Amino acid sequence: DTLQQVPQKPILADACPSDSILHNGECQPAILGAQTMDNIRQNTTITLEEARASAQEHEGFPWTFLPECYSNEKQTEPVCVFSDQDFAGGRGIFLVTTTPLAYEMLKKPAFSQPEALSRMNQHSNPPFEEHDFPGKGRGIVANKTLHRGDQIFASTPLVISNPLSYNLVDSERLRLGHRGVDTLPPDTQKLFWGLLDHFKGDPVEDRINTNAFDITINKVQQYAVMPEIAMMNHDCRPNAAYFWDEDTLSHYVHATQTIYPGEEITITYINNERKREARMKNLKTNWGFDCSCSSCAAHPIFAAESDARIQAIENIAEALNDWTSSSTATPEMAETMLSLYAQERLEASMGVAYKHAAEVYSSFGDRYTAIKYAQLALEMLHLDRGFNDNDIKFMLAMAKDPEQSWSWKKRVGHKRFEDSSCGHAH
Numbered sequence: 001d002t003l004q005q006v007p008q009k010p011i012l013a014d015a016c017p018s019d020s021i022l023h024n025g026e027c028q029p030a031i032l033g034a035q036t037m038d039n040i041r042q043n044t045t046i047t048l049e050e051a052r053a054s055a056q057e058h059e060g061f062p063w064t065f066l067p068e069c070y071s072n073e074k075q076t077e078p079v080c081v082f083s084d085q086d087f088a089g090g091r092g093i094f095l096v097t098t099t100p101l102a103y104e105m106l107k108k109p110a111f112s113q114p115e116a117l118s119r120m121n122q123h124s125n126p127p128f129e130e131h132d133f134p135g136k137g138r139g140i141v142a143n144k145t146l147h148r149g150d151q152i153f154a155s156t157p158l159v160i161s162n163p164l165s166y167n168l169v170d171s172e173r174l175r176l177g178h179r180g181v182d183t184l185p186p187d188t189q190k191l192f193w194g195l196l197d198h199f200k201g202d203p204v205e206d207r208i209n210t211n212a213f214d215i216t217i218n219k220v221q222q223y224a225v226m227p228e229i230a231m232m233n234h235d236c237r238p239n240a241a242y243f244w245d246e247d248t249l250s251h252y253v254h255a256t257q258t259i260y261p262g263e264e265i266t267i268t269y270i271n272n273e274r275k276r277e278a279r280m281k282n283l284k285t286n287w288g289f290d291c292s293c294s295s296c297a298a299h300p301i302f303a304a305e306s307d308a309r310i311q312a313i314e315n316i317a318e319a320l321n322d323w324t325s326s327s328t329a330t331p332e333m334a335e336t337m338l339s340l341y342a343q344e345r346l347e348a349s350m351g352v353a354y355k356h357a358a359e360v361y362s363s364f365g366d367r368y369t370a371i372k373y374a375q376l377a378l379e380m381l382h383l384d385r386g387f388n389d390n391d392i393k394f395m396l397a398m399a400k401d402p403e404q405s406w407s408w409k410k411r412v413g414h415k416r417f418e419d420s421s422c423g424h425a426h
C-alpha cells in the first residue's frame, strides 16, 4: 500500500520534444500521442486500466500498458516498466529497463516474428516431475530417460530487469517491479507468485533475486526470470546445462549426459571449475544459501581429492594455453585433462576441455584427432553456450578443416615430454 503513495518523478523531462521519444539515444517520432506524453511529463501515476486505455488509443503502440518510468540525478535515462501481455502466445512479459533498450528488444525476432517462439513454453508433457528435497526445497526429477542433448525446457522470461534500476531510490524500483507483476496475464502472475522467496524481503524483488539468471541483450547484462528453470536446483556436478538465446529471448535447458528416471535434474548456478571452498562461498555470497550438493557435502578427504583434480585441470589449461616456442603442451596433457573432467563429473563443462584437445592435436598436425575433438567440443559447447558463441564458430571451422586453423602444426617439432600429468614447470 505504501508503495502506491510514492509520487512519480518527472520522466523524459527535457529529453525530447513532446512528439518524439528517446530511442537509441536519439529523439525519434513518438508512437505515443502528444497528449499521452504530456500525461507522463506531468508526473501522473495512472491506474493500470487507464494505462491500458492510453496504450490502446494509439494504433500500433507496442506495449499493452502505457509505461511507467522513474529517473533521478544518478539515473537520468528513465527506467520504465514495459509490458506486453501478448508476448509468447499470451504468456506475457514485463521489462524493467530504459526506453532505448526496450525498443532494441522489440526489434528481436522474439517480438517482431511471433512464430520464432513456436517451440517455447511447451510444458504439457514434461520429462520431469516436481519433488521436494529436504534442505533444498523443490526441484525437478526425471520421469523418463533423457539422453545427452535432449531438450528439457525452452522458456521465455516473465521479467527482464536492467541492473540500472538499482540507481533508482528503493521505493521507485520496487514500485516498478510490483507494477510489472500486476501487468502480467493472471495465469502468469500465478507462476510468478509460485516462485521461491529465499531472502524474505520485498515479495517481488525477492522472487527476482532468488530466481534470476544473468543474461545479455545487445551486450548489456540483465536479469531474467524463467519460472521453469527457477525450479531447478544447483549442483556443482550437474547433469544439465542452459544457455540464453538473444534472438528469441529464450532460455534453453538440455541434458548433458544420460539422466535416468528418478534422478534429480540439476544445473549449475556458478563456475564449477573452482575448488569446493570457492564454490560454496560464491553460492553463499551471490545466492544466499549453503550448498548441500553431493560434492559440497563430501567427506573432507574426498573433497581434497576433488580440489587436487581441479588444481591439475587449472595447471594443464595453463600449459595448453601457452603458445610460445617454449610451450610444454602435449596431446597427452589434453587426454589427462579430459580424464580429470570425466572423473570430476564435470561433463556439463567438458566443451572447453574438448576444445583444448582439438587445438593441441591440431598444433601437432594430427588432423583426424583434431576433428574428433572439435566435433565433441561443438556438441558440448552448444549445450552450454548456445548458438552464437565464438568458440563454437572456431570449432565448426576446425571440424571442417583443421589445416585452415591458426593452430595447425604450430607446435610441430616441439619436444614432447613423456610425463603427461599436470606437469607444467613453474
Ligand SMILES: C[S@@+](CC[C@H](N)C(=O)[O-])C[C@H]1O[C@@H](n2cnc3c(N)ncnc32)[C@H](O)[C@@H]1O
Pocket: 135, 136, 137, 138, 139, 195, 196, 198, 210, 211, 229, 230, 231, 232, 233, 234, 235, 287, 288, 289, 290, 291, 292, 293
Ligand atoms: C532458483 S531456486 C531453485 C528452486 C527452489 N528449490 C524452490 O523450491 O523453488 C534457488 C533456491 O533453491 C535452493 N537451492 C538450490 N540449489 C541448492 C543446493 N545445491 N543446496 C541448497 N539449496 C539449494 C536455495 O534456497 C536457492 O535460493
